[in-house]
Amino acid sequence: MADTLRIALAGLGTVGAGVIRLLAENGTLIAQRAGRPIEITAVSARDRAKDRGVDISGFGWEDDMTALSARDDVDVVVELVGGSDGPALALARTTLGSGKGLVTANKAMVAHHGLELAQLAEANDAAMRYEAAVAGGIPAIKGLGEGAAANRIERIYGILNGTCNYILSEMESTGRDFGDVLGEAQALGYAEADPTFDIEGVDAAHKLSLLAALAFGTRLDFGAVATTGISRIRAADIAQARALGYVIRLIGLADCEKDNGERHLFQRVAPYLVPTNHPLAGVSGPTNAVVAEGNFSGRLLFEGAGAGDGPTASAVVADLIDIARGNVPPPFSLPVSALEASAPADPGHRRNRAYLRFLVADRPGVLAEITAAMRDAGVSIESMIQQGHPDDDDNPVLVAIVTHEGPEGAVDRALTMLEGSESLADKPLVMRLLG
Ligand SMILES: NC(=O)c1ccc[n+]([C@@H]2O[C@H](COP(=O)([O-])OP(=O)(O)OC[C@H]3O[C@@H](n4cnc5c(N)ncnc54)[C@H](OP(=O)(O)O)[C@@H]3O)[C@@H](O)[C@H]2O)c1
Structure with missing residues (x-):
């Protein structure tokens, strides 16, 4: 058997401890499949004395994690610290700069600095x-970059954040409101103490930008992902969606068009109404799913646990096995110089059906004002439901409208016309129907 692949772990939290457990438990099988043993030689975290439920006494220790990349007994550094910048980025730069391999679970860092890191990897043959x-x-x-590599990918979309999916499916099954379910998700460990990145769609946007670059061969462009989270969704929206034959899911969706020789990349993370017979409607709890539509493969669906020590460690070690085998394609499937620049697509001409929810004052003329704005903007209404509070003049009334298929720009125009209207008690909520 060939030489051992010697690895260093930076970060010994949920994922780091999972990697230690996985390599210990499946070491023999992994060595057979990789063609060589994979062994940890050194580790780093903030607190050396902390009990992590795994034995780290046999590994070298570095207080300063960037020192891992300078060690002679390390071939690959595994970065499991997190954060888009700071120590994780410093470690990634020194590791690749010194020609060592880098494996990371850090979507924030790759979304913000992926091109620079991929260039460093190329320049140093790492x-x-x-x-x-x-x-x-x-x-x-791997599925996109290798399994589907023969295809032109037409569209990629999926459920990329387990916290949001857990919250939405709990709201759906219990009828409870957002804040209530979020609190429970935090208590159960499905949501962070500061859940902003998850519930406002930023985490899903990090992941979508990586998938889009890989799928379309375009330069990574996290800044261009149009991002809306789930914090404004009410139990009443979920109930209305259900009555119409839909569930609500936070979806990340990207496609790429060529117009007059210029590539336009559409990247959006937003809550969508998903028909109950669509495969993504059945994805509930903290599960993730990714759909890729290839021009020869057709629709490919990948589904499984989107987080947790075991599943995440499984993905980290799969990368290590590839490196041990010498299977090392460019990080974004193409050399960085071959990734095409793209302009962000203008969503105004995209044709969709939309769900619009208004909270309105309970007085005559309000519905007429909304429908007039729709008519003037060229939006055709398919159905409208009004949900009032009997004998309650003080609370706003919920009006839910589903439009016929039409350009997104028309809906935007209608909402602009209604801006500032005294009839509206809150900013309207818009969700597209996944077609
Ligand atoms: N958890 C998941 O299910 C999951 C899933 C997919 C991807 N990821 C990604 O995997 C990465 C790690 O996540 P995690 O959940 O394992 O995080 P975590 O449990 O918070 O662990 C982070 C580790 O990094 C160490 N650390 C933090 N700041 C440090 C510093 N300045 N210097 C040295 N060590 C430092 C911590 O040390 P101490 O332990 O000593 O405090 C801890 O061991 C993140 O990028 C995350 O986005 C996580």
Whole structure:
């Protein structure tokens, strides 16, 4: 058997401890499959004395994690610290700069600095892998970059954040409101103490930007992902969606068009109404799913646990096995110089059906004002439901409208016309129907 692949772990939290457990338990099988043993030689975290439920006494220790990349007994550094910048980025730069391999689960860092890191990897002939950064244990990066490599990918979309999916499916099954379910998700460990990145869609946007670059061969452009979270969704929206034959899911969706020789990349994270017979409607709880539509493969669906120590460690070690085998494609499937620049697509001409929810004052003329704005903007209404509070003049009334298919720009125009209207008690909520 060939030489051992010697690895260093930076970060010994949920994922780091999972990697230690996985290599210990499946070491023999992994060595057979990789063609060589994979062994940890050194580790780093903030607190050396902390009990992590795993034995780290046999590994070298570095207080300063960047020192891991300078060690002679390390071939690959595994970064499991997190954060888009700071120590994780410093470690990634020194690791690749010194020609060592980098495996990371850090979607924030790759979304913000992926091109720079991929360039460093190329310049120093070093491996860079990030399977665990997207959808936990699901081999979405490998599936897209290798399994579907023969296809032109038409569209990629999916459920990329387990916290949001847990909250939405709990709201759906219990009828409870957002804040209530979020509190429970935090108590159960499905949501962070500061849940902003998850519930406002930022985490899903990090992942979508990586998938889009890989799928379309475009330069990574996290800043261009149009992002809306789930914090404004009410139990009443879920009930209305259900009555119409839909469930609500936070979806990340990207496609790429060529117009007059210029590539336009559409990237959006937003809550969508998903028909109950669509495969993504059945994805509930903290599960993730990624759909890729290839021009020869057809629709490919990857589904599984989007987080957790076991699934995420499984993805990290899959990357290590690839490096041990010498299977090291460019991080975004193409050399960085071959990734095409793209302009953000203007969503105004995209044709969709939309769900619009208004909270309105309970007085005559309000519905006429809304429908007039729709008519003037060229939006055709398919159905409208009004949900009032009997004998309650003080609370706003919920009006839910579903439009016929039409350009998104028309809906935007109608909402602009209604801006500032005294009839509206809150900013309208818009969700597209996944077609
Ligand atoms: N958890 C998941 O299910 C999951 C899924 C997919 C991807 N990821 C990604 O995996 C990465 C790690 O996540 P995690 O959940 O394992 O995080 P975590 O449990 O918070 O662990 C982070 C580790 O990094 C160490 N650390 C933090 N700041 C440090 C510093 N300045 N210097 C040295 N060590 C430092 C901590 O040390 P101490 O332990 O000593 O405090 C801890 O061991 C993140 O990028 C995350 O986005 C996580």
